[in-house]
Each structure stands twice: as structure tokens, then as C-alpha cells.
Amino acid sequence: MAVILHSPKPAGLSTLNREQAWSLYLSVRFQSESICQSLATEDYVIQSMDDVSPPKWHLAHTSWFFENFLLMPFLRGYPLFHPRFGYLFNSYYESVGEFYPRRQRGFLSRPTVEEIYDYRTHVNHFIARLIQTADDAQWQELAFLLTLGMHHEHQHQELLLTDIKHIFATNPLRPAYQPPRLPAADRPESALEWLHFPAGVRQIGHHGPGFAFDNESPRHEVHLGAYRLGSRLVTNGEYLEFMEDGGYAKPQHWLSDGWRTVRERAWRAPLYWEHSGGRWWQMTLSGMRRLVESEPVCHISYYEADAYARWAGKRLPTEAEWESAAMDLPVAGNLMDSGILHPTPAPETTIAPTQFFGDVWEWTCSPYVPYPGYRPAQGALGEYNGKFMCNQMVLRGGSCVTPATHIRPSYRNFFPPDTRWQFTGLRLAEDA
């Protein structure tokens, strides 16, 4: 997930005063540490695959972000915590300088977890000073950068939970991150209804005074044909039917690249599913648990989402169709703040749109490309704004590990089509 920043909107962000900024900042920083509270020291160190970063790396990188983009340019006399941390904790900003190879983040026992908490404290201390002492003339720019840094840290909070799940699922002991927060018993699936949307020209993209990343702009018109969306997400039970019908063994359901991936990686089920004793089990942040059929299917790649939809005689929605359907819905759902950290079933009987926000990120069939008229921001932070706009697909709606304040109808998440360790699922669409 790249950091793609949005130009400050004076009407919105400039009203953030220093006290509010400090209070918000502290709560975001505290939230990251709170996520790590139940980890053992050893858990902080592991990189269980190339895409995963050790939890302590996330804690340090988010601090480096404030250090590098706020303290170093704006706080005169700021004392670096450690001269090599810029090298170790820069993620991918080539213009900032050389950085440590991503694949080797799990080779670093030092700095220790304790040293990284000290680093966080150090950065917090000087951010407090910066907020207090900055010129009024600079405040608007700082308020924007602070806001950006907080949204950046939100993204890493989601990544922390996502990576911790992978670290624990890789371990044969299958440790639990937290106690179960859900009953183990299944309940019937709700019926799948279809929401109808007429053809027409719509506006999509960010508007209004709130914060958004720059990839959500500019707002622009799109022409949509009439279409229908499923009223809820596709469930584990429905996905099992696909599997039992030989879904993973029949090339006709798959994109060519998807079929090659299925064979090369021997995929037979979503990530974190295990078959044992004649039953399907699923690794969760609360440990192993019997598969619940009414829950949304999760941890599937774009290829699997697409193959399921093709098998079902449907398709995935475009991001414009999704945003158009979601833009007037309340931004609420099973997000990180519920504490469940696992997707939950839709209400049993409903014909209303459900599960648009939270539970799982929904794969769309839209490649991640710039909106028409998109302009990369100026300066260091914006240097590489568009650099991920290739070979990735857009996801919408947030998941059960997305902070509630981080999601909105125009939010564009994006991952390569073979990604499975994120909390990803799907909603069906069809032409009307």
C-alpha cells in the first residue's frame, strides 16, 4: 500500500488547531502501540514472507515518516535518534536515499523492540515541540503533513494486523493474537438479493473538505450502463460450492495468468483454510476455528474472485459502479474498531445494501490507473505518487482490520492480482 497524498484542502484541514492536532496525533500513535500490546518480543521480529514486515519495523517506519517529513525539514536543531535509522526504516522513497532491502527486514534483531519504543517516544517528544513552536505561517503546511502522517500510520495499523495474522498462521503452533470475540456456531446465510442501478452519468472521486489521498482526485464524470450489485458479500458457503464443483481444477473459469498461478502455487482453497478431520478450518487472529459458511469469503486473490464470479455467471463490479452505489451509504460496518478482527455474516434477512464498508476489501475489475487529469504532487513526498499505477487492481470498502476513520466511499486501495494475505473478498455484479 503506497502513500499517495492529497493536496491540502484549506477549508478542511487548516481548521485543525494545534491542540486538536496533538491530541489526534497522540491517539493515533497510541493506537499502533496498543495493537502490539499482546505481542511477545519475538513476534515483533518475524518476516514470514517478502510482503510481510516485522511489527517492530512498522512501529519504526511510521516514526521515521514523521522524523523525515516533519522534524528534519521543520524543526531547527532536531537531534536524529540514530544516524542509520533513515537507511533502515525508509520503505521505498528512492529520492530520500538508499534504503535497506525489503526482503531482509526479518534479519534485523537490532534495534531491539525496546529501542524502537524509545525511538517512538523521542519522535513524539519532538513532534510536541514542533506543534508548539511552529510559526503560524507554517502551521497550515504542518497540519497537512501531520494529517498525512496519521493517515499513513492508519495504513500501517491495518498492515500490522494483517502481517501479525500471517506470522501466526505460518507458525505450526498456530498461536492466537486475541481471545475469540465471536460465537463458533454458524447461522444460516442471508439470501442474496440484487441492487439495481440505472444507466447514466455519475461523478466519482473525492470532493468536500475532508482528507483524501491524491489518487482519489480529480472528481470526474463517468458513464455507467445499468447494472446490479449483490446486496451482500459472497460467503464461505457459496465459495465452497465453487470449490466442490472443481473450481480450482477447471481452466475455463480462470484468467490465463490466474490459471498459471493456481498451478504453480498449488492453490486449492483460500489462504488460511485447512482441511482436517473431514472439515474445513480457518486460521483467524483468534487462532484456528471451524469454517463458518455464512461469513464472507476472505483472503482470496483477484484471480480467485474473478474465477468465482465467472463460475457464478456474473462478474466483478468496476470501481465506478462500486463507488456510485456506496457514495450515499453510511460509512459504518465491521471495521477494526469493532475489535472482532474477522469478517462477520450479513444480517439474515435484508434487501438493503450491506457490508459495503468493513468485513473484507472488495476486489473490483478495475486496474489501478490515474483518474483523468490526475497530477502528481510536487516535492519529496509526491515524487513517486503514480509509481504504483501498473499491474495492480483496485479494491474498495475497507475490511475488519481497517481503522474506521481511514475509510470513505472514494478510497482506492490497490494490490497485485495474486495477493491473498490482505483481508480480501468480493461482491458480485452483472449488467442490468
Add this chain to the structure above:
Amino acid sequence: MAVILHSPKPAGLSTLNREQAWSLYLSVRFQSESICQSLATEDYVIQSMDDVSPPKWHLAHTSWFFENFLLMPFLRGYPLFHPRFGYLFNSYYESVGEFYPRRQRGFLSRPTVEEIYDYRTHVNHFIARLIQTADDAQWQELAFLLTLGMHHEHQHQELLLTDIKHIFATNPLRPAYQPPRLPAADRPESALEWLHFPAGVRQIGHHGPGFAFDNESPRHEVHLGAYRLGSRLVTNGEYLEFMEDGGYAKPQHWLSDGWRTVRERAWRAPLYWEHSGGRWWQMTLSGMRRLVESEPVCHISYYEADAYARWAGKRLPTEAEWESAAMDLPVAGNLMDSGILHPTPAPETTIAPTQFFGDVWEWTCSPYVPYPGYRPAQGALGEYNGKFMCNQMVLRGGSCVTPATHIRPSYRNFFPPDTRWQFTGLRLAEDA
């Protein structure tokens, strides 16, 4: 390049009578053999990288296409030429049956070149009989399939020349496929002018009675903002400026995936460029030749096209912008039929649109996705119609090795963004 077929358009194709069909068929088949006429037997056998197929494989595969999709289903009592050729020469039709691994096509000394020419004759013989003896009731379907088979063979004629170039360029002796057809002397570049296109709603996609592949349909409306296109292609001279400005060494010009590719493959120039004796040289189908600065840059990946455009402060066109600009231009240019088989400079002074057809395929910034309302065709041929619609970018306009009858404004070619062995270049675009 996948075979994506278009549903038959009765008004157009059904008027093809049997005599015309046979005559057209023969000329297409002859053309493929004519392309191979100057090859040594040994040249037919080589697979110089995974993407390349040996020339004899192309000659056999295009025959298998007619055998498998016409003779076997429609000609009662058709005697297979060889029981294993279906296995050897099926390219990727999973539903037709197992097929020989693509990467090992260069391991096949047998069948010999002579046997493959016998196979072609055998197929031709029975296609003649099929054309003569088919029921009138079947003729319309057969005419469509014949037409499809001929377009399929056109695609492989382009691939033959593309692959022969790679085979010869891989050989340290740098043999020439044909004598030079162009003066070695350079001439000044024409000035780059900008063609202006106003904002508005346009129709793109195939229409009319002619043949098209199904990925060009359905015709549909798109909204375009005002934009400008370069009046001609980007030249070698312009691309050299990018290189001399450190283009391949500065991450800020590149997509993230592109930058990784540049480093992993140590790219420093377009494919087939060599620096020797203080000068740039370029491998062509007529052997090594000094780089001509006024010629269009060729054999660059999407990543390089995109990086060049970013460096130049411009962007690549979308496929809709390109098609909208090209739809009323005459379909003429430096195509395969000119016999030059190398891109040529634009006219010296012009403000008219030039080089839209022929010379080089133009990378667009549009990922290859289905048009809204796209429906895959039914049956064996259509089984996998959409299976390549992921991780590829659209190219437009044909190249100097595209048969003239094979290109049209709505034609969508597509390749992964790291592809360089095709005759690929770029035209700049910008918002107006």
C-alpha cells in the same frame, strides 16, 4: 497475442462466396510460406527465448488451427495428418486437450521442416475439399471460421517476422534476413507538432460489416477531456536525449515495477541497440545498421515508453484518445506489405497526423480490459476469450511487420508491460 474472435456479422462475411474464400485462403497461406522463403532449414528450429516460437512451429500451428476448428468438426472422414500434431501444435486451448509446453518448442527437431510443409499441403488439400463440398446451410459458419483462421494466420505472420528478428539478433554472427531496403544515411527529424482534440463524448469500438475480433466490441460511448497528441512518433534521436540525461539511472522517471525491471535486467537502451566504436548500432531484419536518429524508437517496453513520456513532461495516450484520433484517418503506412520491415522516419515537414498506422505499435496507458458489455463467444473457440484481460497494456496502430489487411482503427493489441521484442514505440499525449 491471443486469438479473440468476433461473432460473425452476416451482412459482411456471409457474402464471401466459395471461390473468393478459396482464393483468399490460398493467398494467406502462401504469404506465410513466402515469409520463410529465405530461411535456412536450421533457422526454422530455434526458440531464442520463451516468448519466441520456432518458425516451423508457427507454420504448423496455423495449419493445426484450420485442422482443429474446421476440418475435424466439419469434414466427414477427414484423415488426420499425424495423431500427435494436435498435442504438439495446440498453443493454449486447454479445452481442446493437453498441449506441449511452450518453453520447450525449441527442443523439437522432428517433425522436420519438410514434414511441416507436407502438413500444410495436406491441410490445404482438405480445406479445398471442405469449401467445395460443404452444405449451403453450413457455409456461413464456415466462412466465418475460415475468415477467423486467416486473421489468425495474419497474426502469426507478424510473429514470424518478430521472432525471426529475435533469433537472428541472438546469434553472434548477426545474420541478415533480407538485404537492406533503406538508405543508411540519416536525415533531419521533422518537428514535433501537436494535434488538438476537443473534449466530448465519442464512440469507440468496432462497427460496420468488416471482420473484427470480439475484444473490439461492443461499440460504446466514452467521455474524453480535451487532449493533444504528437503529430508523429517519438524518434531515436529524442530517445537518445532521454538516455543521455540519465534516463535509465533515475528512479523518478519510472513506475515502481519498471524501475525494478530496469535494475534486474540491466536495461540501458532499447532492445537490439548496441554501442560499439563510440556509436550506437541497431540490429534490423537487414542486419546491423547505424542508428538513424530520425526513425521512430522501437523495441521498448511499456515501462520505457512511460518513463520517456514522464521525463518529457507528457504522458501516453489512452486507447480511447488514440482511436478517436485515428478513426477517420486512412489505414495506410509503413506496414509489412512495404517490404521494408523496419520503422521509417516521418515526413520532414508536416503538421498533419502521421505514422498512426504502421512503423511501430504505440503503447497506450490503457490496461487491457473488456469493453463494457463485452460477452465472450460460445463454444470451443470462445471458451477463453477474456483470459488474457489482466496484466497487459493495449497497443494501437500496427507496425512495419503487420500485414496491411490486418489492421484497423479499432484493433486492440496487448502485451505485458515488460515486452520488448515486438516492434513497439510511442506517441506522446497531454491534456489540453
Add this chain to the structure above:
Amino acid sequence: MAVILHSPKPAGLSTLNREQAWSLYLSVRFQSESICQSLATEDYVIQSMDDVSPPKWHLAHTSWFFENFLLMPFLRGYPLFHPRFGYLFNSYYESVGEFYPRRQRGFLSRPTVEEIYDYRTHVNHFIARLIQTADDAQWQELAFLLTLGMHHEHQHQELLLTDIKHIFATNPLRPAYQPPRLPAADRPESALEWLHFPAGVRQIGHHGPGFAFDNESPRHEVHLGAYRLGSRLVTNGEYLEFMEDGGYAKPQHWLSDGWRTVRERAWRAPLYWEHSGGRWWQMTLSGMRRLVESEPVCHISYYEADAYARWAGKRLPTEAEWESAAMDLPVAGNLMDSGILHPTPAPETTIAPTQFFGDVWEWTCSPYVPYPGYRPAQGALGEYNGKFMCNQMVLRGGSCVTPATHIRPSYRNFFPPDTRWQFTGLRLAEDA
């Protein structure tokens, strides 16, 4: 197989007069071409795996050897056939200059087969002139180098047949190199007897006036304990028992590296064995053929030979044990000159030593290291004499594709322990 030369033995080689030399030379050169006589042009071009060289490469490389080590240094005014052939056909002599990458030998359609035959003729022509015109003072050195070049070409004759078998076996059409020369019917295995050898000090290594490579020297004493050797080679039938006892599934039989190799490459049987219709078949130079149980097992790696011996409660012989047993036996057997080109069963009843020469190379348990006091030769040819003396195991006795004049009791062949495409098998040993 490396070229390891032996210092000239005046008493032997210097007696070779010019006429004899030319006659021998011609017969060796003719033999190589004769081996290729039944190939199609396409067969000459294929490199079916990294270890295999295209037949035309062998024909060119053996000519380059004479050109580089005889004509260029000794024949004043020798006109190079082609300036780039040194680059293309040097195998691994780093000091001679840069050479073309081994793995890409199958990418070379040019020079054509015809050009390579012309190259051979050109070299032969000037070798004739060199033989006629050389000073008497140089003749002894030339006679040695000519002899070396002929032995080098012998080695490549064996490699030609070995590589042709691989090329044909890789092709799904399984073409035959020659008509069957053996009855298809099986006959009973001969009983396995044990040959007993007492403990004592023996001399091993080359002696006498004949030619030998330098790795066979110096002759030296070894102390051997009492040991027994099988009277004949291990048969297919015996090896099948190992397989049917789960030989490929039980780690306890295998060296650690062998077990890893078995799993990584999914070995389940010797190379070229296929199970079909409830029976075992074997690819031969005469095409597919039912497995004959009384024939020696062939195309097994060192790991498989070692695992079989362990399973059988025996071991492999050391090279000293083998040489000591073979040194007084007649050098005769099923070698290339029999024309069968496939290992044949041992005589039905015998307690005499059989199959020491020919049929299959016998894996010994001796790593390939220099004999005590071994001295690399001086000059270009000897520069890298010892460079293969690591990670390889010694094989003894020649095979059914070894030229009869090329083998002797002291001959040390060597290959890495995972090699299977050579004609390799085993004879059992045990302590007495």
C-alpha cells in the same frame, strides 16, 4: 568430460609416422561424420538441456580444437575459416579467450550444418598440409597434439551419441536414431557370482608407451583390503526389485544430497524409463522398447547407484579396486564399434568377470581427485588440467557408445553425482 592431456611418451607416440598419422586422423574425422549421417538437418541444431550440445556444435568444436591447438600455432599463414568461430566453438578454455555461453548453444541456427561441414573440410585440408610440411624437429610435438586431438574427438563421438539420445528422447514423437539391432525378447538373467580379491599393495595408474590422459598418472601404490566384486553388472530386473521395494520412497537408502535430488526432481525410475499400459518401456537409440530385465541398468545417477548398493547390503567399488580387477582383462566388450549402442545382457552362465569394458560406465565410490604427485601440464592445453577435480565421481570401463580404441583399464571418466544422461550403471562390491 574435460580434456586432460598426458605428456607425450616418446617410446610410443614418436613412432607414429606422418602417413600413419594422416590415415588415423582421417579415420577419426570420418567416424564423427559417419555418426551424424542419419540425422536430419534439424537434429543437428537442438540443445535439449544445458548438458547437451547440438550435434553440429560437436562437429565444429572438434575442428576448432585442431585449428586452435595445431594450425594456428604451427602452420604459418594458416587462413582462419571464420573470425568468430573461435568465440563460438571454444568450449571452456578461458585462457584462449572469451567464449559463447554453453547454455545458449541451441540458439544458433548459423553457421548452418553445411557451413560446418565446410569448416571440417577446410581444417582437414590444412592438417594434411601441416603433416606434410612440418619440420622434423616439430614432428614429435605435432604427433602428440594430433593424437590428443583424435582422442578428444573420440570423446565427442561418445558425447554425440549420448546427446542425440537425449534429443530424441525429449521429443514426444520419440524418433529412432537407427533400426533395432537386438531381439526384443528377454532372456533369463545370469546368476550373480562374486569375484574375490585378496588384500595387498597394488599399482594403479597408466604405464607403458600408449596414450593416456594426464589424470591417469602418475602410477602409484595403493593398499587394498580384501574385497569382492560382482561378476557382472546390476540388471534392470534387479533394479526393479529395488523400485518395487519402495527404493525411491525410503530416505534411509540415500545420501542426504541424493534424497534431496530425488524429491526435487521427482525421480521414480532411471532416466528414459516410462511406465505405460502396465509395463515399463525404455527409450533407446532405436526408439521405444520394452524393458529387458536381463540388460544392465543404465542412465542412473551416482545417487541411485549408491542407494541401490546400500539397499542390497553392498557398496560400490573404489576406482582402485576396479582398476586392480580389470587391469589384466582383455579390453573388449559391447563398445561403440559393435553398433548396438545399447547395453546387452551378460552371458547366461559364467563365473568369470564379465562386462568390465563396454555396456555401461560403472560408478565407483571414488571422488575425482588428482593422483598423488599429479602435475598439470605446461602451456595453453594444460592450463586448466585439474580444474574439474571437485564435486565429481569417477566412472570406469566405458560404455556401449565408447569408441573401442578410447578405453583402457586406467581410464578415469568423471561426472557430477546427479548425472543421468550418460550411459551409466553399476557393479556391486563388498569387503571380503
Add this chain to the structure above:
Amino acid sequence: MAVILHSPKPAGLSTLNREQAWSLYLSVRFQSESICQSLATEDYVIQSMDDVSPPKWHLAHTSWFFENFLLMPFLRGYPLFHPRFGYLFNSYYESVGEFYPRRQRGFLSRPTVEEIYDYRTHVNHFIARLIQTADDAQWQELAFLLTLGMHHEHQHQELLLTDIKHIFATNPLRPAYQPPRLPAADRPESALEWLHFPAGVRQIGHHGPGFAFDNESPRHEVHLGAYRLGSRLVTNGEYLEFMEDGGYAKPQHWLSDGWRTVRERAWRAPLYWEHSGGRWWQMTLSGMRRLVESEPVCHISYYEADAYARWAGKRLPTEAEWESAAMDLPVAGNLMDSGILHPTPAPETTIAPTQFFGDVWEWTCSPYVPYPGYRPAQGALGEYNGKFMCNQMVLRGGSCVTPATHIRPSYRNFFPPDTRWQFTGLRLAEDA
């Protein structure tokens, strides 16, 4: 390093009484923990390359060894500490059962370090009970297995230090494991003298009542020609001359496999050497330190040792030559017990043999093969005794991280020829 056990020698081991056994056991176990005393929790978790194991894995595996081979078979009612530890901490004993993949040892945050120390305590507790309660009839076998387990743990003590060095050297912060124990200042190299050994028959291999692994037996006769050995190890200063003479750039010095390795891995110096500010530095267990020319060269592969010797016009000793020279020397030197943990210079003036024990393991030119008459032991522990006897070279003499009680003249260490992270160097030899 494999566990290769030696059959119990009653005269020696059976005299070990229960009290002595317990006391020895405790001291060995304490020593392992003592080595880890200065580690941070995070350091215990890292696997910095496939060959390295995380320190906590070593602590657990050595405990599993006692649990699996002593407590489970011999202590009735022994309560397993954890049912999955057998899976996690079995290294490679295929017959004991499936085990966790070696390459993923760095993915295990759990069990935590604290849990592993609890595991050690648990095992110690029950070993105490086993020693107290075992039948006299079993004591001899138990005494042997205890002894074996202690030698096994000695091996892992060396590996702990070796792996910690790699973990710390991989970290860009280059942390120190311990404070420097040596002066930084260099002193002159001692002159290299030659020790002369006459030709003759010698006995090598283990004899006497002490413990030895089974690969050191049986004792047997070898014939050695007259030879000379360097009086001391090759130094950094001497190795620098090789480097400055283009050692890493000239193929003629290298074995063929070595040269390929040099190019593929871009070796330019021994492992852990860094060039910075115009000087060579070296990572040590006390952090970065200027290269000291009089110290023995360390962390070189067999290929480098062999290339150096070839460059110097010498060769490496055989293991028989080494053992024959060392067998009467006192087993003393710079071993782990000195606490320096780094090789130290030879005495300045001496013509006596020095540095045979300790400092660095000395590469010999002997492939690791069984001694004549070697018999694998019976039962679970002996199942795979010979399974590493392929593709490895013998090293002799122990290093500065080898426990003093673990080394003896007949000790055969072995590693593949590309190994560099062990403390490995060389002594020159030549024929006399």
C-alpha cells in the same frame, strides 16, 4: 555438521559413573546457555541465511536430542514438554518423523525464548532422574548416549557462535557480541617455515579409549609420499597479496566450479571483509575491526583456499598428511575456551609446528568419504551415518570457536566447498 556416532568403547566410556555423568552433563548444558547470555531476546530469533539457525533453535534442538534419544526410549512415564516440539526441533532424522523445513526456522516467534529455557530445565530435570534411576544393566548404553549428546551439544556451541557472527554481520548496525579481547595493533608476520615429513606407511583414524565419532574409524594404514607442510597458517597479509595480484579475476587459479561460484556470487574477498576509506575491515564477534595482516585468513571457501594454494605454487594437504603431522602434537591452541573468538597470529619466530589446533579449521584436499571398512552403526541414531559423505571436503584442527574438549587429531569436520561462514582457513603443503 552431522552427528556421526562412534560405537561405545567399554574400556573408556563405561568407566563414566553416574555422578561424573551428571556433572559433565550440567557443565555442557550450562556452557550453551552461557554462550547466549549476552544476547537480546530478538537475537535468538534470526535466521540470516539458510545455513544459519536461530540461537533459540540450537538451544531447543540440543534438548530435543536428549529427549528423543534418551528420555523417550529409556525413562518410563516421561512427560513430553510439548507435543509439537519433536516436529519443530528435529533437524534431519527422517526416520524419527516429519520435521519442520530448515529454511523456515527464522519464521518462528513461538515458542518464545523463555519457553525454550523452560524446555531446557524440563529436560535437565528428567535427565537427572534418568541418571539416578536407570538400571545398572542399561547404564553403559546410557553413558554412551549421554556422552554422544554432550558432544552433539558441543558441536552446536560452535554453531551458535558461528551463526551469531553471521546474524550480527548481516545487520547494518554491525553490533558486537562481546567487547574486544585483543589489541587492535598489528605485529609482523612470522616467517613461513616448512615442516618436512618422510614417505612411508602411517596409521590414521581414531584409536584408544576416548570418545570419537564413527567417521574417524576404523583406524587403517595409508601410504604417504614425502611431503612438507607450512609451519603456520596462511595469513591475511599473504592472502591480500593474492587479491592484489588479481586472484579473484584470473580463472587460471580456480577450479571450474570455484570460478563459476566466484562470478555468480561476485566474490572479491573473504566473507566479512569490507573495504572502506581505503582500508580493509573485518567483522568480528567484537564488531568491526581493522584487518590485521598477521592473523590467519579466515572465512574462506574451499575454492578460495585451493585457488590461493595454486597461485602460491603449492597445494592443500590431504587429511592423512595433516593427521600424520598432528597426531603427536599437544591438543592446544586458540580454541573457544580462550574466549577470544577470533584467530590470532602465530608466534613471531618459530620453526616448530604451530596453529594445528584452534584458530581456523584447515581445508584439506580430501573429499569426505568413508574410511575403508567403515560400518554405519545400527538403530535410529546410526540410520543415516554415512548420508553426508558426498560433495563435501574434510577440514581439520578446530577453530577459535571450537570447545577445547571437542577436538582431537583424528576429528573430521566436513563442509561443502562453497562454505564460508564457518571459521575456515588454510595451511600450505607441497610434495617433498
